[in-house]
Amino acid sequence: MTLILTLGVNGARLNSSITQLAQIGKLPGGGVCRVAFTKEDLLARLLVESWMVEAGMTVRIDAAGNMIGRYPGKGEGGALATGSHIDTVPVGGHYDGVLGVLAGIEVVRLLYENNVRLEHPIEIIVFTDEENSVIGCKAMAGNTVSDAEYYRRSDGTSIETCLAQIGGDWSKIAQAKRHPQEIAAFVELHVEQGGVLESTGDEIGIVQGIVGQYRYAVTVTGRPNHAGSTPMHARKDALVAAAQMVLAVNKLGVEAAGEQVATVGYLNLSPNATNIVPGKVDFKIDLRDISQTNLEELLVKMKEEFRAIALATKTEVEMTEMLHVLPTLAAPKIQNAIAEVCQELGLSSTYLISRAGHDAQEIGRFTDMGMIFVTSRGGISHAEDEYTSPEQCTQGANALLQTFLKLDRLYS
Ligand SMILES: [Zn+2]
The missing domain is CATH 3.40.630.10 (Zn peptidases)
Structure with missing residues (x-):
C-alpha cells in the first residue's frame, strides 16, 4: 500500500x-x-x-x-x-x-x-x-x-x-x-x-x-382592460401583482437565514400589449437549498406573501408544484x-x-x-x-x- x-x-x-x-x-x-x-x-x-x-x-x-x-x-x-x-x-x-x-x-x-x-x-x-x-x-x-x-x-x-x-x-x-x-x-x-x-x-x-430543489408554476389572474379609460383604483393589474411577487421571492432568497437561492427565470404576460392593463401573468420559481426544513419554511412564507400581494392588488394567485427533489x-x-x-x-x-x-x-x-x-x-x-x-x-x-x-x- x-x-x-x-x-x-x-x-x-x-x-x-x-x-x-x-x-x-x-x-x-x-x-x-x-x-x-x-x-x-x-x-x-x-x-x-x-x-x-x-x-x-x-x-x-x-x-x-x-x-x-x-x-x-x-x-x-x-x-x-x-x-x-x-x-x-x-x-x-x-x-x-x-x-x-x-x-x-x-x-x-x-x-x-x-x-x-x-x-x-x-x-x-x-x-x-x-x-x-x-x-x-x-x-x-x-x-x-x-x-x-x-x-x-x-x-x-x-x-x-x-x-x-x-x-x-x-x-x-x-x-x-x-x-x-x-x-x-x-x-x-x-x-x-x-x-x-x-x-x-x-x-x-x-x-x-x-x-434540494422546488420548482413552482405561478399564475396571477387580474382583469385585462383599457389602459386609458380604466382608473388606477379600479384596476386588477396582474403584472403589478407579479412584479411584487418576483421581488418577494428575491427578498426571501437574500434575507432568509439559510443557504438558499431563489430565482424567477421565466415570466409570460398576456395580453402583452402596450395599451392594455395586463390580465394574466405566468411565472416560474426555482428554489434550492441544502436544508429541506428551510426550503419548506421558505415556501410557507412565500405563499403567505403571495396571498397578501394578491389581496392588495385585487388579483388571484395560484401555485402549482412542478418539481421537488430532496x-x-x-x-x-x-x-x-x-x-x-x-x-x-x-x-x-x-x-x-x-x-x-x-x-x-x-x-x-x-x-x-x-x-x-x-x-x-x-x-x-x-x-x-x-x-x-x-x-x-x-x-x-x-x-x-x-x-x-x-x-x-x-x-x-
Ligand atoms: Zn456533470
Whole structure:
C-alpha cells in the first residue's frame, strides 16, 4: 500500500485520456457535443469500455444502460464505487462528468499495473443520460418514472429504442436498482460548477451535500382592460401583482437565514400589449437549498406573501408544484476521509455544498455518498471554454485514489 501512496496516479495518462475522449463529438469552437444516445455517445462508451477492459475490469451494461466496470477485490462484499457521466449538453466542454469517469479508470489502472487489490471490489460507473433525463442514476436508486412517454426524446425517439441502442432494456428497468449491500460507498469526482474554489483559492472542494430543489408554476389572474379609460383604483393589474411577487421571492432568497437561492427565470404576460392593463401573468420559481426544513419554511412564507400581494392588488394567485427533489447529504465519514486525504497530500481544501445536481445525488439516497470537487476556471461549465488544468485533474484523481484506500479500511 505504501507503494501506491508514494506513486499516485499517472497524470499524463489521465489527461491524455481526457483529450482523446474530447475528440469524439468535437466542435469547431473547441467544445464537445455528445448528447446521450447519439452516435457520438455510443462511440465514447465503446472507447471507455475498452479502457475499462484494459485496466482489468469486467464490464456489464444494466437495464438502464449504465456501464459498470468492476475490478475484483480480495473480498466479495459491497463495492467502493465511483463514476459520473460522459454525455454532454449540446455545446459542452471536456471535463464535466468525463473527469469523474476517467479518474476512476486511472485509479484502477494504477492498482492493476501494480498488481494490487483492495479488500473491496471497485466499480466505475458511467451513468446514462445525466444531462437530460438522469435516467441512469435514478434507475439505480429505483426512482424512475414508470411512464415511458416521460422519457421520449425531443426528436421523437422512444426510451425503448434509446436504451436498446446502448445495451439497456426498458422493460427490465426495475432490475437496474442497486442495494446498499452491493455498494458500500460511492465517491464522485467532478469539476465545480460554481466558482467557490476559485474564490477561496483552494484546490479541493469537500462536498457536504447536494441541494434540494422546488420548482413552482405561478399564475396571477387580474382583469385585462383599457389602459386609458380604466382608473388606477379600479384596476386588477396582474403584472403589478407579479412584479411584487418576483421581488418577494428575491427578498426571501437574500434575507432568509439559510443557504438558499431563489430565482424567477421565466415570466409570460398576456395580453402583452402596450395599451392594455395586463390580465394574466405566468411565472416560474426555482428554489434550492441544502436544508429541506428551510426550503419548506421558505415556501410557507412565500405563499403567505403571495396571498397578501394578491389581496392588495385585487388579483388571484395560484401555485402549482412542478418539481421537488430532496437534498442529499454526503456521509460525514466520507467527508472526513477526503479532508484527511487532502491534508496528507498537502492539498488545500474547503467544505462546500453543490448547487448543481449530480449522479451522486441519487446514489446517496440508498448508500453512503461523497463528492470531491476540483476547480473549473471561472466557475464555467456546460460551455466550450470549460477548463480544469491537467495538474488540477491529477490532484482530483489522487484525492479519489487516496480516499478509496482510506474507505477500504473504514468500511467492512
Ligand atoms: Zn456533470
